[in-house]
Amino acid sequence: MLSDEPEMIDDARVAIEAVLANRALSKNPVPYFAPTDLAGLPPMKQEAELRVHDDTALFNRTRASIYMCPCCP
DSSP: OOTTHHHHHHHHHHHHHHHHHHHHHTSOOOOOOOOTTGGGSOHHHHHHHHHHHHHHHHHHHHHHHHHHOTTOO
């Protein structure tokens, strides 16, 4: 094994992770379709739905802020 092979492997891994992250962030915003009977759901289901809504909104805001950042490629 050559002495620079571990560095080359690590560089390749970083490049692949960057490509995968860019593909994930370049997708369209994720829509959230709230259940129409949220008030009729049991409390645990209501909390779960609100968490899904908050997570989706955070993901969309994060993706938008990355694209608005002038320092990001």
